[in-house]
Amino acid sequence: MGRAGKALRQVLTTYGISQNRLAVVMGVNRATVNQWFNETRDPLAESIPDIVTALETLNEAAAKEFIVLYLGRIAQDDEPS
Template sequence: MGRAGKALRQVLETYGISQNRLAVTIGINRATVNQWFNETRDPLAESIPDIVDALETLNPVAATDFLSLYLGRPAPKD
């Protein structure tokens, strides 16, 4: 599967964000997040902004890390 699932798994594990919490924040079914997390299905391109917005709400650093991992770019330095 693609890079998004791997990036999402890493970010959720690193920052202790549950799949359920992300799903509720996005407003989708937890099973969908679970499919992304377990890389059985990649999020659609249209879902990436929703993931980033939800992560920004939950933990802005997690959102930045997700984007860096997803895009394959180093995280910006402060």
């Protein structure tokens, strides 16, 4: 499976965000988030911005870390100008 599930698992665990809470904020079924978390299914590319938006609502640092872990680089707005 891809990076998204690994990144999501790490972020939710690190920041103490439950799968259910993320699912509620995203408006998706908890089973969907569970599949991503356990890497039995990757989120669709179209879901990544929704994951980031939901994480921003819950914990901005978690959203930034997800982006870094998922993309494998520093988020653009964190780079020096």
